[in-house]
Amino acid sequence: MRERSNEEWLAALRGARREEAVADLRVVLVRGLKAAFAGRGRCELETSVEDLAHEALMKVLDNLDSFRGESRFTTWAQKIAIRVAFTELRRKHWRDVSLQDVLEKGESCFSGLDTVVDSAPTPEETATRRLMLETLGRFIEEELTERQRRALVAVILGGMPLEEVARRMGTTRGALYKLLHDARKKLKKRIEAEGFSIEEVLGVDDER
Amino acid sequence: MNSDDLDRLARAIGGTSEEEIGCDECFEQLDRFVEMELAGLDAAEAMPLVKDHLERCGDCREEFEALLAALQAARGSSPVRSVWGRLRRIFGVG
Numbered sequence: 298m299r300e301r302s303n304e305e306w307l308a309a310l311r312g313a314r315r316e317e318a319v320a321d322l323r324v325v326l327v328r329g330l331k332a333a334f335a336g337r338g339r340c341e342l343e344t345s346v347e348d349l350a351h352e353a354l355m356k357v358l359d360n361l362d363s364f365r366g367e368s369r370f371t372t373w374a375q376k377i378a379i380r381v382a383f384t385e386l387r388r389k390h391w392r393d394v395s396l397q398d399v400l401e402k403g404e405s406c407f408s409g410l411d412t413v414v415d416s417a418p419t420p421e422e423t424a425t426r427r428l429m430l431e432t433l434g435r436f437i438e439e440e441l442t443e444r445q446r447r448a449l450v451a452v453i454l455g456g457m458p459l460e461e462v463a464r465r466m467g468t469t470r471g472a473l474y475k476l477l478h479d480a481r482k483k484l485k486k487r488i489e490a491e492g493f494s495i496e497e498v499l500g501v502d503d504e505r
Numbered sequence: 506m507n508s509d510d511l512d513r514l515a516r517a518i519g520g521t522s523e524e525e526i527g528c529d530e531c532f533e534q535l536d537r538f539v540e541m542e543l544a545g546l547d548a549a550e551a552m553p554l555v556k557d558h559l560e561r562c563g564d565c566r567e568e569f570e571a572l573l574a575a576l577q578a579a580r581g582s583s584p585v586r587s588v589w590g591r592l593r594r595i596f597g598v599g
Binding site for chain 1: 510513514515517518519521523525527528529532534535536537539540562563564567568571572574575576577578579
């Protein structure tokens, strides 16, 4: 496969020699995806790397005008392919998990039904930590909108990818990040206004 | 809830900045950021908001690490080459 400059890639993909360039780019994307996901279970991707590369190729060809030349063209294209692949992987991994399941698990820690394990050596520390958790739960109820609360609990405590939470909440990943950012700012402000430090409220070890 | 969950929540709230970029902005700049990393340059210093977002956002961080792996494989980059680039920058040699 021949090396191309950014300008040569763009000209080839837009011009008469498109088929050769498309084929070359497909090879680049497939190799990159295989390298990127080499550590994961092969069954997750082995049968679909070609399909993912094809989907990415279509996105690249549809968006050539948005390439700004700030990196190598193949890097930019590979970035798109990685995004396509992860979207698919996350959807597959989380397809049987409902947002409600994740929320219930995450919210249980604030009700005292669940307790912090493993690092509270005394009953007094356990009681203090539980009180602080309930306090944080109250702040979350009082300061955040319902959407902000659901997003925070699902992403940060539930561990669900932003992309998957966004999809279930009928929004975009970018919009969800902004929602979470606003939520975090509100909580930080409330905690500080009450005269607490984050570490104090959550009972975490400052030396972690 | 275990201490890792608490730690994650503490870091998420405590580390909040007024100025943060979102996933879309990070994605726009990720190719440039990764190439700087591969070249042994201080991408975090040059693009601090991207670095900050990657520390906060698990989705974007996964994609960054995967893109880095893909490009390292394609270019045959080695840890030695990366370290040498950083040494050059620290000591100001050509």
